[in-house]
Amino acid sequence: xxxxxxxxxxSETATSLAVRTVGLTRRFxxxxxxxxxxxxxxxxxxxxxLGPNGSGKTTTIRLLLGLMSAHAGSVxxxxxxxxxxxxxxxxxxxxxxxxxxxxxYLSGRDNLRRLDAFDATTDPATQAERxxxxxxxxxxxAAATKTYRxxxxxxxxxxxxxxxLSRPRDLLILDEPTNGxxxxxxxxxxxxxxELAADGTTVLVSSHLLxxxxxxxxxxxxxxxxxxxxxGSLDEVLGVTAALLRVETREPERAAAALRNLxxxxxxxxxxxxxxxxxxxxxxxxxxxxxxxxxxxxxxxVERPLLEDLxxxxxxxxxxxxx
Amino acid sequence: MSSADLLTVPxxxxxxxxxxxxxxxxxxxxxxxxxxxxxxxNIAMLVVLAAIPVLIGTAVKLSAPRPGEGPPFVGxxxxxxxxxxxxxxxVCLPVFLPLAVAVIAGDAVAGEANAGTLRYLLTVPxxxxxxxxxxxxxxxxxxAAAILLIAGVGVVLGIALFGTHGxxxxxxxxxxLADGLLRAGGVGGYVFIDLLGLAxxxxxxSTLTEVPVGAMAGTVVIVIAVAVLDxxxxxxxxxxLLLTHHxxxxxxxxxxxxxxxxxVHGTLVPLAYTAIFGTAAWARLSNADVTS
Numbered sequence: 001x002x003x004x005x006x007x008x009x010x011s012e013t014a015t016s017l018a019v020r021t022v023g024l025t026r027r028f029x030x031x032x033x034x035x036x037x038x039x040x041x042x043x044x045x046x047x048x049x050l051g052p053n054g055s056g057k058t059t060t061i062r063l064l065l066g067l068m069s070a071h072a073g074s075v076x077x078x079x080x081x082x083x084x085x086x087x088x089x090x091x092x093x094x095x096x097x098x099x100x101x102x103x104x105y106l107s108g109r110d111n112l113r114r115l116d117a118f119d120a121t122t123d124p125a126t127q128a129e130r131x132x133x134x135x136x137x138x139x140x141x142a143a144a145t146k147t148y149r150x151x152x153x154x155x156x157x158x159x160x161x162x163x164x165l166s167r168p169r170d171l172l173i174l175d176e177p178t179n180g181x182x183x184x185x186x187x188x189x190x191x192x193x194x195e196l197a198a199d200g201t202t203v204l205v206s207s208h209l210l211x212x213x214x215x216x217x218x219x220x221x222x223x224x225x226x227x228x229x230x231x232g233s234l235d236e237v238l239g240v241t242a243a244l245l246r247v248e249t250r251e252p253e254r255a256a257a258a259l260r261n262l263x264x265x266x267x268x269x270x271x272x273x274x275x276x277x278x279x280x281x282x283x284x285x286x287x288x289x290x291x292x293x294x295x296x297x298x299x300x301x302v303e304r305p306l307l308e309d310l311x312x313x314x315x316x317x318x319x320x321x322x323x
Numbered sequence: 324m325s326s327a328d329l330l331t332v333p334x335x336x337x338x339x340x341x342x343x344x345x346x347x348x349x350x351x352x353x354x355x356x357x358x359x360x361x362x363x364x365n366i367a368m369l370v371v372l373a374a375i376p377v378l379i380g381t382a383v384k385l386s387a388p389r390p391g392e393g394p395p396f397v398g399x400x401x402x403x404x405x406x407x408x409x410x411x412x413x414v415c416l417p418v419f420l421p422l423a424v425a426v427i428a429g430d431a432v433a434g435e436a437n438a439g440t441l442r443y444l445l446t447v448p449x450x451x452x453x454x455x456x457x458x459x460x461x462x463x464x465x466x467a468a469a470i471l472l473i474a475g476v477g478v479v480l481g482i483a484l485f486g487t488h489g490x491x492x493x494x495x496x497x498x499x500l501a502d503g504l505l506r507a508g509g510v511g512g513y514v515f516i517d518l519l520g521l522a523x524x525x526x527x528x529s530t531l532t533e534v535p536v537g538a539m540a541g542t543v544v545i546v547i548a549v550a551v552l553d554x555x556x557x558x559x560x561x562x563x564l565l566l567t568h569h570x571x572x573x574x575x576x577x578x579x580x581x582x583x584x585x586x587v588h589g590t591l592v593p594l595a596y597t598a599i600f601g602t603a604a605w606a607r608l609s610n611a612d613v614t615s
């Protein structure tokens with residue numbers, strides 16, 4: 001265990017962050033699985049934790065929860081130093097780590113009862129009610145008495161979510177929560193995350209389904225080969241100023257000239273359109289300038305870079321993507 | 324921001340200490356015991372153990388062995404039903420009971436790790452020390468239940484089939500039934516302590532692996548290896564430190580004059596194993612990375 005017990009007096013930044021790691025490092029032999037990661041998840045955020053398989057996401061999550069010990073760096077969860085404060089903090093954290101895991105020969109409800117019985121901070125008097133509500137919430141009420149081994153993959157995933165939701169939580173750490181779910185279930189999980197976030201719960205959700213994340217996340221962090229490459233609000237990371245404006249026109253050359261006059265950099269031009277960097281200008285202003293310059297404009301729309309493009313650019317081999 | 328503003332920033336309540344409810348340990352142990360005793364495999368083992376005195380009793384009833392024939396104490400059964408319990412325990416002690424202990428205790432931590440449920444228990448959160456304590460209590464309960472079952476079935480069936488005409492001990496003296504039952508209780512307690520040492524070894528192995536069968540097989544291998552070592556006379560006094568060396572010394576309880584020093588020595592060895600391997604299991608689990 002790392003000696004990070006000497007938490008400095010809780011500063012304002014510390015309390016406004018639900019998860020904070022500083023220089024978090026974990027090796028497996030010579031392989032550095034998590035390399036000096038400074039994770040910052042603001043309270044109330046839905047933080048999309050992205051990275052290809054084997055990039056160190058799950059190891060990071062295990063380190064956050066005190067399941068593994070770090071070789072360097074520190075972890076703060078809801079303001080408490082981990083793993084020291086685990087007893088005080090983890091009851092406020094709902095988790096789904098590397099897929100659901102339950103006893104196969106117990107029913108879904110009995111599995112939740114078992115976990116609840118082990119929690120020193122839950123009231124046994126409200127157990128049945130809370131577990132019933134959690135099962136209801138994930139749509140598993142009808143299958144509550146079935147043994148776990150008869151569950152389909154999607155039902156297992158739902159039970160895992162129910163365990164995380166069996167009591168009010170301040171922070172949810174969900175590792176691939178939509179794994180194995182059908183499209184309907186995926187939508188439900190998305191709605192669930194939005195609902196929880198609206199109630200003020202911080203959600204850290206890891207996934208490789210980027211479109212998924214883009215729809216619910218307020219913040220993202222991108223891991224690759226053990227390093228946290230980018231982190232911040234979705235807008236920051238995607239770079240709003242780097243968004244492109246696609247101008248559709250029959251006269252791309254005149255359009256390009258007019259746009260250059262505005263001080264914008266033209267990325268590409270073809271026979272029927274011009275792509276130009278927004279450069280901080282409002283699309284409306286650009287449209288006006290084009291009309292003033294008598295450029296016939298057929299269509300105009302903003303193309304925000306997709307998370308997927310950024311992801312591939314950062315984590316894939318495609319260095320040639322950067323223009 | 325002026326210094327006056329800074330003073331009004333609420334710094335408090337970064338870490339509200341959660342309310343802890345009473346009777347948590349009891350809740351946890353009850354849940355764990357339920358898990359152990361509801362599992363079909365574990366029930367089946369108890370059924371097999373309970374069948375041993377039934378088999379011996381039936382066999383002896385059908386054809387009474389001559390004295391000195393068959394397993395220890397079997398010759399005494401016809402004269403006294405109580406000895407069916409002793410005979411059954413003695414038959415179970417070398418193999419059946421250690422096997423049951425290996426399965427239950429070997430599964431304790433490795434089984435949870437294998438199913439992946441260990442990570443969810445630890446993030447409930449349950450401290451690792453507490454988890455080991457709860458697991459141990461369930462294992463101990465199972466061992467006690469197994470011994471009570473064998474002895475209980477033995478006593479009831481023995482008295483039903485062969486009656487009791489005062490309990491004739493190995494030394495030839497006859498004591499009243501109540502005295503005999505007390506001695507039977509002593510034998511049960513002695514066997515219980517024998518098995519505690521083995522359970523601690525199995526639980527330690529259980530913290531080393533994510534494969535429960537590995538911990539179970541490892542425990543059985545240790546029992547066999549120790550029994551082999553115990554049969555090598557060249558090892559001399561060292562054999563007295565082997566886990567199983569004193570296991571059958573409870574025979575002393577069935578003589579009129581009980582050799583207490585032998586019994587004390589016989590219980591100290593398994594208790595020492597319990598302390599050493601229990602501590603090792605705790606140290607290992609406390610520091611292990613949970614990667615399953």
